[in-house]
Amino acid sequence: MRVFAMSFTQKLVKKRFEIVLELVSVFLAVTLALALNQWNQDRIAQNNANNIFQKLSAELNLNNEKLDDSIKSFESIIKTLELYQKNEEENQNPNTDFNLSHIVITLLSDNIWQLTLKRNSVDYLDIDDANVLFSTYRGQSFIEEQNQRILEFQMRNNTTPKDIAALKQMMIYTLAVTQKTKQLQTDSILLLAKYNEL
Secondary structure, three states: OHHHHHHHHHHHHHHHHHHHHHHHHHHHHHHHHHHHHHHHHHHHHHHHHHHHHHHHHHHHHHHHHHHHHHHHHHHHHHHHHHHHHHHHHHHOOOOOOOOOOOOOOOOOOOHHHHHHHHOOHHHHOOHHHHHHHHHHHHHHHHHHHHHHHHHHHHOOOOOOHHHHHHHHHHHHHHHHHHHHHHHHHHHHHHHHHHHHOO
16 A cells, blocks of 8 residues: 555656646746737837838928928018018008918928827837927927918908018017927938838
8 A cells, every 4th residue: 555655646746747847838838929929019019100100201301391481481471571661661651452462371281190199109209209299290280370370361451560560570480480390390300210210
C-alpha cells in the first residue's frame, strides 16, 4: 500500500508540474496574442492619423494660398480706404457712393480639421503641436467672422466717413490676424511634415 501511495504522490507531483507548465504556456500565449492585437490596432490608428495629417497638410496649403489672396486684397482695400479718407478731408465733401464690391471674401476649409477632431487623431500629436493647430483654426474662424462683417458692411447703401474709418480699422486688424494665421498655417504644415515622415 505504501508503494502505491508513493507512486500516486509522485504522479500527482509530476501532474502538478505539467498543469502549472500548461497554465503558464496558455497565459503567455494569451498575453502575447493580446499584445500583438493591441500593437496592430495602434499601428492601424497611427497609419490612419498619418493619412489624416497628410490631408490636413494639403488643406492648410490650400488655405495658405487663399490667405495670400486675402492679404493682397486687404492691403489694396486699406490703401483705397486711406485714399478715400484723404480725398474726403481735402474736399470736405462726403462721398456716399463709395463702392466696396471689389473686396475678396475668402472661404477657408476646415473639413479635414473637423475629421481630425472627430477621429481623435489629434491625440497622436505632441501637445505643443496640437496647440499650434488649434490656434491656426481659431485664427481661420476669426477671419471668417470678420469676412461676414465685411459682407454686412458691403450691403449697406450709405456709407459715412465714420463708417469708412471703422471699416479701415477693422481691415487693418483683420489683415494682422490673417498674416498671423498664415504664419501659423505655415508652421502647422512644417510640423505635420514631421509626423508624415514617421
